[in-house]
Amino acid sequence: MGKIRWLGHAAFEIRLADKVILVDPFLDGNPVAACKASEIVEADIVCVTHDHDDHLGDAIPICRRTGATFIATYELSVYAQQQNVRDVIGLNVGGATEVRGIGIVVVQAFHTATRGSPTGFILYGEGKGIYHAGDTTVFRDMELIRELYRPNVALLPIGGYYTMGSREAAKAVELLKPDVVIPMHYGTFPVLASSADEFVKLAKERAPEVKVVVLGVGETYEF
Numbered sequence: 001m002g003k004i005r006w007l008g009h010a011a012f013e014i015r016l017a018d019k020v021i022l023v024d025p026f027l028d029g030n031p032v033a034a035c036k037a038s039e040i041v042e043a044d045i046v047c048v049t050h051d052h053d054d055h056l057g058d059a060i061p062i063c064r065r066t067g068a069t070f071i072a073t074y075e076l077s078v079y080a081q082q083q084n085v086r087d088v089i090g091l092n093v094g095g096a097t098e099v100r101g102i103g104i105v106v107v108q109a110f111h112t113a114t115r116g117s118p119t120g121f122i123l124y125g126e127g128k129g130i131y132h133a134g135d136t137t138v139f140r141d142m143e144l145i146r147e148l149y150r151p152n153v154a155l156l157p158i159g160g161y162y163t164m165g166s167r168e169a170a171k172a173v174e175l176l177k178p179d180v181v182i183p184m185h186y187g188t189f190p191v192l193a194s195s196a197d198e199f200v201k202l203a204k205e206r207a208p209e210v211k212v213v214v215l216g217v218g219e220t221y222e223f
Contacts, residue, residue, distance in 0.1 A: 002128050002223050004153065006215040008032040009188045010055055012132065012155060017101050017125030019044040022068070023132045023155075026057030032188055034218035037061060043068035044100050047121045049134030050113040051076050054188075060085055069099050073106070073116030093119060101125065107145055109136035111163070122149045128223065131178065133157060135185065138168040142175040153223060154178040157185030158199040159192030166193065170202035173210050180211045182221060 003015040008030050014021040020043050027037040037058035043066040046059045056076075060083045063070045069087045070080045077090030089097060096105045103124030111118035111134065120134040122145070131151035145151070154176050157163035163185055164172065173181050181203060186193040193199075196214045203212050213221050 002126060002130070002153075003220050004130065004155075004182065004215075004223070005034070005220040006182070006184065006217055007034045008217045010049070010132075010135070010155075010157065010185045011057065012184070013040075014123065014130060016123065016128065016130070019100055019102055019125065021045045021047065021102060021123060022059070022062065023047045023121065023123075024049055024055040024057060024134070025059050025062055026054045028058055030054070030057070030188065032217050040066070042066065045069050045071060045102060045104075047104070047123070047132070048072040048076060049109065049120060049132065050111060050118040051079070051115045052113065052135070055135065063087070071097075071099065071104060071121075073113075073119060075116035076113075079115050093117060105149060107131075107149075108139075108141070109134040110139055111135040111137075122151055128152050131155065131176070133172070135163045137164040138172040138175070140175070142172055146176050146178075151176065151178050153180045153182065153221075155182050155184050158183040158196060159186035159188070161191045166196075166199035166202050169199055170206045173203045173212075174206040177207060178210060180213055180221070180223065182213050182215060 074090035105122040
């Protein structure tokens, strides 16, 4: 059974195929984080969608402390190596690999970054796929993500300002058609949407067949 725990903002702890995967572990300095970075004592893989502080977050110290594999774009992985992370994999958009029994595909995201390009990740294990969209707006090629990778669960930003808002995210749900969608990247800073209420309403209108799961910070969804 897979488990997805929302750590706040875009940070998730995913347990899949007996592995612990962290995505964008922004914890220290995150006003709504479920835990401190020092409380993360177990991690096999850490995926970072891009190098903005609220996504790279505590990934480097967590990898140094736990021995987790750091996965990001090539340029960001070089930076991690320079910061004394030993186990590093640098991919690029469209690239795929398998790490510790977890399949990983890097997909595009429409955003900005200083080191490399912004990305999303598809994670596979136990016959299930999870799509973490990173920071992005909606884009038509989400239909290709659905066609090629068929993620069961989509983790989508909804907060607006830095990413797509509720209207665009609801369209993304329609394009992706996952079994389940979990909203993220909201409620953290004053400029972001404070709740998922509008997204829930619009997503149900556009894709009523998709289950919308709104997690509280620290809560877990099992699938």
